[in-house]
Amino acid sequence: MTAQVTTASAEAIAPKRKLGRAMTKFLKNRSAVFGGALVLLFVLLAIFAPLIATHDPFQTSFTTIRKPPSAAFWLGTDELGRDIFTRMLYGSRASLMAGVISVTIAVIVGVPLGLIAGYYGGWTDAVISRITEALLAIPFLILAIALAAFLGPSLTNAMIAIGLSAVPIFIRLTRGQALAVKTEDYVEGARAIGLPNPLIMARYIFPNVLPPIMVQATITVATAIIAEASLSFLGLGQQPPNPSWGSMLNTAKNFMTQAPWMSIFPGGAIFLVVLGFNLLGDGLRDALDPRDN
Amino acid sequence: MAIPTLFLVSLIVFGLQKLLPGDPLLTMAGEERDPAVIEFLREKYRLNDPFYMQYLYWVRDVLTGDFGNSLRTGVPVSTLIAQKLPVTIQLAVMAMIFALLIGIPTGIMSAVKKGKAPDYAANAIALSGVSIPNFWLGIILIMVVSVQWRLLPASGYVPLTEDPIQSLRTMLMPSFVLATALGAYLMRHTRSAMLGVLSSDYIRTAKAKGLMPRVVVLKHALRNALMPIVTLTTLLFGELLAGAVLTEQVFTIPGFGKLIVDAVFTRDYAVVQGVVLCTAVGFIFMNLLADILYILINPRLRHPQ
Numbered sequence: 001m002t003a004q005v006t007t008a009s010a011e012a013i014a015p016k017r018k019l020g021r022a023m024t025k026f027l028k029n030r031s032a033v034f035g036g037a038l039v040l041l042f043v044l045l046a047i048f049a050p051l052i053a054t055h056d057p058f059q060t061s062f063t064t065i066r067k068p069p070s071a072a073f074w075l076g077t078d079e080l081g082r083d084i085f086t087r088m089l090y091g092s093r094a095s096l097m098a099g100v101i102s103v104t105i106a107v108i109v110g111v112p113l114g115l116i117a118g119y120y121g122g123w124t125d126a127v128i129s130r131i132t133e134a135l136l137a138i139p140f141l142i143l144a145i146a147l148a149a150f151l152g153p154s155l156t157n158a159m160i161a162i163g164l165s166a167v168p169i170f171i172r173l174t175r176g177q178a179l180a181v182k183t184e185d186y187v188e189g190a191r192a193i194g195l196p197n198p199l200i201m202a203r204y205i206f207p208n209v210l211p212p213i214m215v216q217a218t219i220t221v222a223t224a225i226i227a228e229a230s231l232s233f234l235g236l237g238q239q240p241p242n243p244s245w246g247s248m249l250n251t252a253k254n255f256m257t258q259a260p261w262m263s264i265f266p267g268g269a270i271f272l273v274v275l276g277f278n279l280l281g282d283g284l285r286d287a288l289d290p291r292d293n
Numbered sequence: 294m295a296i297p298t299l300f301l302v303s304l305i306v307f308g309l310q311k312l313l314p315g316d317p318l319l320t321m322a323g324e325e326r327d328p329a330v331i332e333f334l335r336e337k338y339r340l341n342d343p344f345y346m347q348y349l350y351w352v353r354d355v356l357t358g359d360f361g362n363s364l365r366t367g368v369p370v371s372t373l374i375a376q377k378l379p380v381t382i383q384l385a386v387m388a389m390i391f392a393l394l395i396g397i398p399t400g401i402m403s404a405v406k407k408g409k410a411p412d413y414a415a416n417a418i419a420l421s422g423v424s425i426p427n428f429w430l431g432i433i434l435i436m437v438v439s440v441q442w443r444l445l446p447a448s449g450y451v452p453l454t455e456d457p458i459q460s461l462r463t464m465l466m467p468s469f470v471l472a473t474a475l476g477a478y479l480m481r482h483t484r485s486a487m488l489g490v491l492s493s494d495y496i497r498t499a500k501a502k503g504l505m506p507r508v509v510v511l512k513h514a515l516r517n518a519l520m521p522i523v524t525l526t527t528l529l530f531g532e533l534l535a536g537a538v539l540t541e542q543v544f545t546i547p548g549f550g551k552l553i554v555d556a557v558f559t560r561d562y563a564v565v566q567g568v569v570l571c572t573a574v575g576f577i578f579m580n581l582l583a584d585i586l587y588i589l590i591n592p593r594l595r596h597p598q
Contacts, residue, residue: 134301137573137580139535142553146569149557150312226426230539233428234554249429253543256436263436267429275424282420 022287032283038276042269046092055083057090058241066259076261079251084262087243088269094244095273098159098228098237099221105163106170107217113167114174115201115209119182128171135168144227148236155228155244158237162227166220173216177209184208211288215281222277229270245270295577302573303355306566307348313562360567365559370567373552378571380450381548384471384540385533387464389526391472392479397522399476400483404491405510415480422477427536431470431543438466448545467544471536475529482525486518520590527583531576 026032045052054074061081069076075084117128135143147161181187182205190200231237232246240247245266252262335341339350354361360370403415439447451460490496491514499509538550545551549568556564 130297130301133298134305137298137302137531137576138305138569139531139572139576141535141538142569142572145538145553145557146306146309146565147312149565150309150562222424229426230428233426233539234542234557236557249432253432256432257440260436263429263432267426267432270426270429271421271424274426275420278420278424 026283026287029283029286031279032286035276035279035281035283038272039280042092042273042276043096045089046096049089049093053083053086053089055086057082057086057243059083066255066262068259069261075265076259078248078262079255079259084248084265087248088245088266091238091243091245091248091266092269092273094155094232094238094242095225095228095246095270098155098162098244099225099277102159102163102166102224102228103217103220105160106166106220107213109164110167110170111174111206111209111213114171115178115205117171118175118178119197119201119205121179125175129175132168132171132175135165136172138165140165140223141227141230144231145234145236148231153236153239155232155238155242158228158231162224162231165227166224169216169220170213173212174209177212178205181205181208215285215288218277218281218284222274222281225270225274225277295581298577299574302577303352303570304348306570306573307351309566309569310562311344355570360570361563363556363561363564365556365561365564370563373564374549374567374571377547377549377552379452380546381534381537381541381550383453383460384464384468384537384546384548385530387461387468388471388475388533388536389530391469392475392529393526395472395476396479397483400480401487401510401515403480403484404487407488415484419477419480422473422480425473427470427473428539428543430473431467431540434466434470435543450546450548464546467540467546470543471533471540474536475533478529479522479525483518483522486521487514490514490518520587523590524583524587527579527586530579531572534572534575 059082061077064073064077064081066079067073067077067081073083073085075088078084078087113128117125138146143165144158144161147164148158151157151161178201187200187204190204195203228237228244229246229249232244233250235247235250238244238247248266249263252259252266255262339347342350358371360374362369363373399415399418403412406412435447438444445466446463449463451463453460491510496509496514499513500506504513534549537548538554540546541548541550542554549572553565553568556562556568
């Protein structure tokens, strides 16, 4: 009992100090802060879309078809006369939601499976690892396309498909980390005093595998946003008339010569938000890297 | 190693069709939905058998090269794949060459000039390469290079055997677009591999001997840094095939990717299954090749002690 109390209190102090140090390191990293700011900007735009929007995202108009950017339509209008700026604001919701929700699915499914595989080892590990390898053998986007095809095209199904395709990444990562952590003295100690396995996994292993999972999750959000845009671009994600950056590009590619602004802005937005998440992920990796602490 | 993976992949691909909502036979049977017709189709597609028997029949067919027929056109799926595969392979190989030509030299330069302006520039370009959606880059390139400057064709495909020059010209932009993300990966990996090797003792010895920096970098360091890069290159072929789906869509190239996307929209599930299975098998084969190459390149693995 005493052993448990001392480890618990020692652990309670250490992470706080570690977190503070990581925070300082992160804030000193200019590109990471820039990435974080980009992400924050897009999150705010998505949340306050109805307040910022200058038009109705669904309002079509025959008099304003494919108008170039102007004071009335900041980023121009599309093939049905709808305001592109407004549609992009609402489209940011689809992109960010797809990014975050599909990664949440991948983490919720992948991390426990990885913990179990790494902690128990033996045939449990063998079965989980073989399934992971099989899923990894089918490229991310191909699997997502196939799932979207069989589940039917919609934003929800695209998110499920992207989430499921990202599961093996998290199984593999968590398993490797759990393997490394389970031989540590404090885990041996917890086992020696007879704590149940699920509790050891949740209380002692999980907190120690969390930092690399956070880094991977941030970078996977970037990949997932591109994947959602790709599926919507192919017509397998967000369905019209609901806006998403990918589906806006899908129609825009038919008007490349007549209305280049239709392609330039939504694609630029995808690029910026993905860049933001990648910079943020790289910054988190540097800040949380135990080798430098 | 490869066998259980293959088995599970086949199970996943076969299981996909069970995700279909509703009964596909009702659609096939037409308007009247004659019970006799439905029963005939049920027998024909062996849907009255238990799941594992259906799977075994399917595996037997696949192993003999029979992926079923396209539900839309009736053409065997294997024929369709054989038609489209060369197109995508040409695209993938050209993209890989681009990626290697961009990624390895910039990676070496970045490692040698670590912390200096060229390193920062190369890193910034690599980060953009990873972040840019390649279908958007394709659209922008078409607008500038094909529409504005009229330099290269915007779309289409010419077989290499028919008109080699025109074939390379049409594939130039698509393969460059496909290469951006891969080039960025390769650059990052080359950089870190070179950094690892450059700080090792034998490089210090080589420098101390007074060898020219160029010789040290290209002969002593690169040769050792190349090992992880070779395996990475084979593994990235899977990514290439996936990226090709979008690139082919943007540039209207009649390849593998266009095949699966068109099949999705015409609800031609047999074709979707065939393409997914082929991609996965190709990927597993590449994995195997990576292992073999690794042993061939690394003399220490060739003669285990």
